[in-house]
Amino acid sequence: MYILSDKKVKWAKNLPVFKIEPIKADLDFSSYDALIFTSKNAVTSLNSYNQAWKSKPLYVIAPQTAKVASNLGGKIKFVGKEKHGNEFAYELLPLLKNKKVLYVCGSKIVSNLVETLNTNDIICDEAIVYETVCINNKKKIKLPKNSTVIFSSPSTIDCFLKNALWDKSYKAISIGHTTEKYFPSYIKPIVSETTSLDSCVKKALELRN
Structure with a gap:
């Protein structure tokens, strides 16, 4: 099975x-009550040139993102x-009602998070702090027959x-329902239980048995 990034996961x-x-x-960040992260890439990219984010309470989508933010000094x-x-x-x-928050994200936003918050008594701005750029290989990638490929974002679908x-x-294998929507019609992905690469690998191993 293949993960389309450099993240190491057993198997x-x-x-x-x-x-x-x-x-x-x-x-x-002074006018915001909190920051929202749905990607560890947003955390590490922002941290590469700005440290002030660590003073704000953080609302994050998953334990993996929380771990990265916490290790860098963020307050979860x-x-x-x-x-x-x-x-x-x-x-x-219910957690952010009547607050002003900043969603820190990549250039490709694939959920309706900002719209949902802004239509429910929350002021939510967004800050784009990274972009995903495809690596262009000179030769087409050819994987063995029956390979399992794990897609962790819409960008991985596009780049692969x-x-x-x-x-x-x-x-x-799709890491989540949002990514699932971006597959072309000829690919029918199986969605992992949670939005982590470990969960995707676990799902792939289940399919083998």
Whole structure:
């Protein structure tokens, strides 16, 4: 099975198809009550050029993102239970009512989080702090028949299919329901239980048995 990034997970091989490039934003956090993160890439990209974010309470989508933020000195206020973007937004509604918050994210936003919060008595702005750039291989990637490929974001779908031809013997694992929506019609992914690569690998191993 293949993970389309450099993240090491037992039983899986790495096949990076993208790179993360920080986008430096001139940010003033003083007017915000809290920050929202749904990606560890947003945390590490922001931290590469700005340390002021650590003074604000953080609302994060999943334990993996919380761990990265906490290790960098962030103050975790809430970790999502649902672990999928749109469901996470609804978890935040009672917690952030009448507050002003900043959603720190990448250039490709795939959930309706900002819209959901703004239509439910929360002021939510967004700050784009990174972009995902596809790695362009000179030769097309060709995987063995019956390979399992783990897709962890809409960008991994885009970048993989720019570099490889999909074979009908392959199996696709989607990290979440939001990513699932971005697959072309000829790929029918299986969605992992939670939005973590470990959970995706576990699902792939179950399919083998």
